[in-house]
Amino acid sequence: MAARRPHHPSPSADGPTFAQLGVPADLVSALAAQGISTPFPIQTATLPDSLAGRDVLGRGRTGSGKTYAFALPVLARLAAGTGKRRPGRPRAVILAPTRELADQIAASIAPLAEALSLRAITVYGGVRPGPQIAGLRAGVDVLVACPGRLADHVASGHARLDAVEITVLDEADHMADLGFLPQVTRLLNQTPADAQRLLFSATLDAGVDVLVRRFLRDPVTHSVDSASSPVATMSHHVLHVQPAARLPVLVDLTAAPGRTLVFTRTKRGATRLTRQLIAEGVPAVELHGNLGQSARARNLLAFAEGSAATLVATDIAARGIHVDDVTLVIHADPPTEHKAYLHRSGRTARAGASGTVVTLMTDTQVSDVRDLTRKAGITATVTRLRPGHPLLSQLAPGERSFTAPSAKQPPPARSGRRAEAKPQPAKNPRRRGRPATTDTEATATPRSGGIAVFSAGARTSRRPRR
CATH class of the missing domain: 3.40.50.300 (P-loop containing nucleotide triphosphate hydrolases)
Structure with a gap:
């Protein structure tokens, strides 16, 4: 991966320099x-x-x-x-x-x-x-x-x-x-x-x-x-969809130009959604704990380099990665608590850049999402829509592009020979010595x-x- 300089604010005449702060x-x-x-x-x-x-x-x-x-x-x-x-x-x-x-x-x-x-x-x-x-x-x-x-x-x-x-x-x-x-x-x-x-x-x-x-x-x-505290440069949208419209809406959003990070609640859900997106012609990779070591590194590299502009991940990516220029974060599954929402959403609008956060919500999730946004301290625009709604082009601008999966997009990387252990509870961080x-x-x-x-x-x- 070619090294890229991190995004950084423009110099301010009023602010101190690193040298003035005492940096050697x-x-x-x-x-x-x-x-x-x-x-x-x-x-x-x-x-x-x-x-x-x-x-x-x-x-x-x-x-x-x-x-x-x-x-x-x-x-x-x-x-x-x-x-x-x-x-x-x-x-x-x-x-x-x-x-x-x-x-x-x-x-x-x-x-x-x-x-x-x-x-x-x-x-x-x-x-x-x-x-x-x-x-x-x-x-x-x-x-x-x-x-x-x-x-x-x-x-x-x-x-x-x-x-x-x-x-x-x-x-x-x-x-x-x-x-x-x-x-x-x-x-x-x-x-x-x-x-x-x-x-x-x-x-x-x-x-x-x-x-x-x-x-x-x-x-x-x-x-x-x-x-x-909400990020001023981050806009929040809740899309109220029927369950059957969930995948078509995701395909529409992820087929737009730019990097998109999609969060699911479970590792199995991340794998299933990645395969569904690839089948629809959207180059995507997955990141979760069931993947083997080399697969995780390879998929993250593909996302960072741009060969796969969509990364489908569990909360492992909510605070564990930083990739420049993630323009859109999608909560395909709303998280269970507000801290997870904020950390997931924090993958975009970093270092002064702007970003968009979209949460997909079905009828059964209305109450939970309302509580989630209230506790997170954010005001989200709620829109009931179907596939093809003009708002989708506003949230993810640009011409949609699709790739023939069989010709250009490899299948998702499978997990390694041994799945990695699940996190241990705080009272017992060790197992079998x-x-x-x-x-x-x-x-x-x-x-x-x-x-x-x-x-x-x-x-x-x-x-x-x-």
């Missing part, structure tokens, strides 16, 4: 080489404190620019420190709830770490541990990890956390939702008590608050764009055996995530 010159130059010159609000708010060594609690919705808000102080601290790279003893740990997210964090860090001659690797479950163990033995400065696999490496003695100078928890509320907090707690207990800690979360639920009170020392709290590997942890480079190494001279083909 080498990192400012590395950011400029990526086409990044103006900080996002979450970065402007948190960087002075995090660069000064303070513990920081950052609250902001997904897509608000949190990745660089923690990546810059991590790299600046390691570059200025006197610590040495040692086998199996990372100097910084960044914990992420999903494998896709871990990989995209690493992609954002890669060019910056290269500029500072720092080495970063990612570790996550669902793949062979051997290459990861070799990477740890070779020494690492920044370890980007999912909690389950890191806990496994620590238990087996291949990783120690006693040399960690700074720890980051990204999307801590999502970790809580997935039942990772017991593992996260055990991991943080093994880091030095005086290590700097940065925690970023869209919400501060009870489980996250326990981590804040237990591990963050006199934290500075910065809130930017809470998860419950091994760390739980959830179906949200995904690798991006199956050939690497689950380890992506970013060091001086390395290159990444993935798009940075802001």
Whole structure:
């Protein structure tokens, strides 16, 4: 995949620059080489404190620019420190709830770490541990990890956390939702008590608050764009359809130009809908936990590169991926709770761009969707329609195009030899003595055996995530 510069707001004469916020010159130059010159609000708010060594609690919705808000102080601290790279003893740990997210964090860090001659690797479950163990033995400065696999490496003695100078928890509320907090707690207990800690979360639920009170020392709290606040550049529509009209309406919307992300409630539903769209001539791929490791990576790459402009996914994609220029998000199945609606919808209208969110609603779902939008704090335009309604062309403008499935579009990738384990409940994150590997942890480079190494001279083909 060819690397693309992330979307970034136009420079503002009134706002501070990265250099004025205290970012070292080498990192400012590395950011400029990526086409990044103006900080996002979450970065402007948190960087002075995090660069000064303070513990920081950052609250902001997904897509608000949190990745660089923690990546810059991590790299600046390691570059200025006197610590040495040692086998199996990372100097910084960044914990992420999903494998896709871990990989995209690493992609954002890669060019910056290269500029500072720092080495970063990612570790996550669902793949062979051997290459990861070799990477740890070779020494690492920044370890980007999912909690389950890191806990496994620590238990087996291949990783120690006693040399960690700074720890980051990204999307801590999502970790809580997935039942990772017991593992996260055990991991943080093994880091030095005086290590700097940065925690970023869209919400501060009870489980996250326990981590804040237990591990963050006199934290500075910065809130930017809470998860419950609607995005001004995002328009919301509810289409009231009959069950028989659901697929024709989806075909009409997804056949329009541009990237479309379609959410279903179940993994089986995602597979079925993907096959239905392909049969109708819409190039589509699926993303869910029943897919094998290489299939997930391959399908996500097809969506990011544009060979399949429609991705049908479960909530695994609600916060685990970032692909530029998703113009339309469709809730083919309305989610069960409002936080899921906001996180799903947050895949579009990112970094100041505009986007459209469509929810399909049948007669039996009217009450649930009404409650959903009310709790989400959004005002949606409700339209009762049939296939061919002119509103569909307004929501997804452009000429519809279709591909002959048998000639140009391969069938959906099937799951691997072993389906990935379901998420474990919070009270029992381990099963049969091994760390739980959830179906949200995904690798991006199956050939690497689950380890992506970013060091001086390395290159990444993935798009940075802001």
